[in-house]
Amino acid sequence: MLGFSLEILCREILVANGWQVESVGSFPDTGIDIIATEPTRNERIAFEIKYTRNPIYPTSALRISSERLVESASAARINKAVLIVAADIMPKIKERVEDQYQIQLLNLDDLLSLASIDLELLGKLVNLCEIDLSERNLDGNITSIIKPIRIKKPSDTSSTQENEKVGINFIDALRGIPLGKDGCYKFEDTVSDILKYLFDGDLTGWHQQKRTTDDLHRYDLICRVIDNSTVWKFISLNLDSRYVLFEFKNYKDEIGQSQVYSTEKYLYEKAKRKVCFLISRKGPSENAVIACQGAMREHGKLILNVDENMLIDLINSKISGDDPNELLFEKVDKFLMELPR
Numbered sequence: 001m002l003g004f005s006l007e008i009l010c011r012e013i014l015v016a017n018g019w020q021v022e023s024v025g026s027f028p029d030t031g032i033d034i035i036a037t038e039p040t041r042n043e044r045i046a047f048e049i050k051y052t053r054n055p056i057y058p059t060s061a062l063r064i065s066s067e068r069l070v071e072s073a074s075a076a077r078i079n080k081a082v083l084i085v086a087a088d089i090m091p092k093i094k095e096r097v098e099d100q101y102q103i104q105l106l107n108l109d110d111l112l113s114l115a116s117i118d119l120e121l122l123g124k125l126v127n128l129c130e131i132d133l134s135e136r137n138l139d140g141n142i143t144s145i146i147k148p149i150r151i152k153k154p155s156d157t158s159s160t161q162e163n164e165k166v167g168i169n170f171i172d173a174l175r176g177i178p179l180g181k182d183g184c185y186k187f188e189d190t191v192s193d194i195l196k197y198l199f200d201g202d203l204t205g206w207h208q209q210k211r212t213t214d215d216l217h218r219y220d221l222i223c224r225v226i227d228n229s230t231v232w233k234f235i236s237l238n239l240d241s242r243y244v245l246f247e248f249k250n251y252k253d254e255i256g257q258s259q260v261y262s263t264e265k266y267l268y269e270k271a272k273r274k275v276c277f278l279i280s281r282k283g284p285s286e287n288a289v290i291a292c293q294g295a296m297r298e299h300g301k302l303i304l305n306v307d308e309n310m311l312i313d314l315i316n317s318k319i320s321g322d323d324p325n326e327l328l329f330e331k332v333d334k335f336l337m338e339l340p341r
Contacts, residue, residue: 002128003051003326006086007033009124010049013111016118017142031065031072031320038146045148046073046081052323053130053230057087058201065321066101067160070151080104080148084111086129104148113139114146160321167319170194171312179252179281187250191279191311192221195246198314198324202232203244221246222273231329235275239302242272249280260284260291260303267301275302283307293339304331 011021011034018039034047048069050057066083073081081103089107097105108129115122116138126133139145173190177183192208203223223244227233235241247263249255255278267274278284284292284305295301310331314324 001330003049003322005128006051007049009115009121009128010034010047010084010111011036013115013117013121013125014047016121017114017146031068032076035076035078043080044078045146046076046078048072048081048083050083050085050087050322052085052087052326053329054228054323054325055088055230057085057089058323059093060201061321061323062089062093062097062105063321064160064163066097066103066105068321069103070101071160073151079150081151082106082146082148086111102149102152104146106145109137110139110145112136113142117142164319166197167315170197170315174308174311177250179250181250184248184250187281188220188248191248192246194311194315195221198318199232202226202228202325220248229323229325231325231332234329234332235302239274239300240269240272241274241302245273245276247276247278249278251280251282254282254285255280255288255305256285257287257291260288260295263303264291264295264299264301267295267299267303269300274300275304277304277306279306279311281308283309292335296336296339297341302332302335304335306331 014021014034014036020037020039022035022037031048032046033049035044036047037044046069048065050061050065062083062085069081069083073079082105083097083103084106086108088109089105094105094107097103108131112122112125112133115125122133170190170193174194177187177190188208192206195203196206202225204226205222205224207222208220223246225232225236225242225244227236235244245263245266247259247266249259260278263276263278267276278292288305292303292305295303310327314327317324317327
């Protein structure tokens with residue numbers, strides 16, 4: 001949702017700077033968000049927009065996004081491309097990406113500078129990205145910000161192709177697992193591999209089938225949090241949970257409140273283990289949602305439900321070069337914002 005809002009806002013910013021933007025439905029969503037014509041040279045340029053709450057955009061996602069943008073622009077017979085990322089980018093990484101793909105990479109400061117032509121647009125961008133404008137370095141020479149050169153098709157797109165292949169294989173494998181007891185172990189193994197694919201840079205110490213020392217409880221999967229991205233930093237610092245549990249339920253129906261109550265017993269404040277993602281095929285029942293809300297409201301234990309469709313959405317975001325942590329943050333944010341008294 002926020003990524004789409006940023007895309008709309010970028011269209012408005014380009015128009016305010018004299019660019020002619022093509023209609024929304026004029027091209028498929030295959031790595032290009034905007035096609036616009038330069039105000040001076042009358043040349044079409046392809047734009048891809050990436051939103052993130054993280055202060056730094058993952059380098060691997062930058063590479064994938066760049067490769068997809070170059071391939072899509074070449075297929076559309078567009079010779080210049082710009083990747084806009086609403087985050088800070090280290091100068092060395094920015095230079096490396098631009099040199100490798102011959103695209104222009106604009107960071108958050110560049111985008112804020114372009115938006116400064118209209119105070120209303122600037123205000124929208126500041127609110128959307130939740131930033132303090134006083135800490136930003138804006139460029140007064142707006143007309144010189146967007147200056148892409150001719151792109152070149154990369155000789156090696158193996159990283160993008162491999163990432164897409166792995167993601168599609170995971171989706172196919174997930175959908176092919178039979179519901180119920182017959183597929184429970186396959187579901188557990190497959191989803192564990194999917195989580196590593198999605199969050200390998202954010203979680204560490206992956207332990208499946210981990211038992212407590214008293215041998216009374218067994219966790220499907222437990223990980224230690226790395227404070228790299230906003231959502232995991234929030235879980236670690238604000239919720240005081242250095243460890244995260246994942247429980248897998250391959251049920252044919254929605255999970256009920258009893259599954260939530262049994263999961264809640266695994267969460268323990270003094271062990272810095274207060275967050276669990278309850279992953280199921282069909283999602284939670286209404287009573288299960290109420291039980292999750294009660295666990296948070298009464299005991300400060302966060303139990304979030306993730307169904308098969310959301311897992312697939314997370315995989316698709318990784319395939320497209322987006323940051324899966326954004327979808328996860330929205331899930332956490334929505335749950336806490338709507339938590340009833």
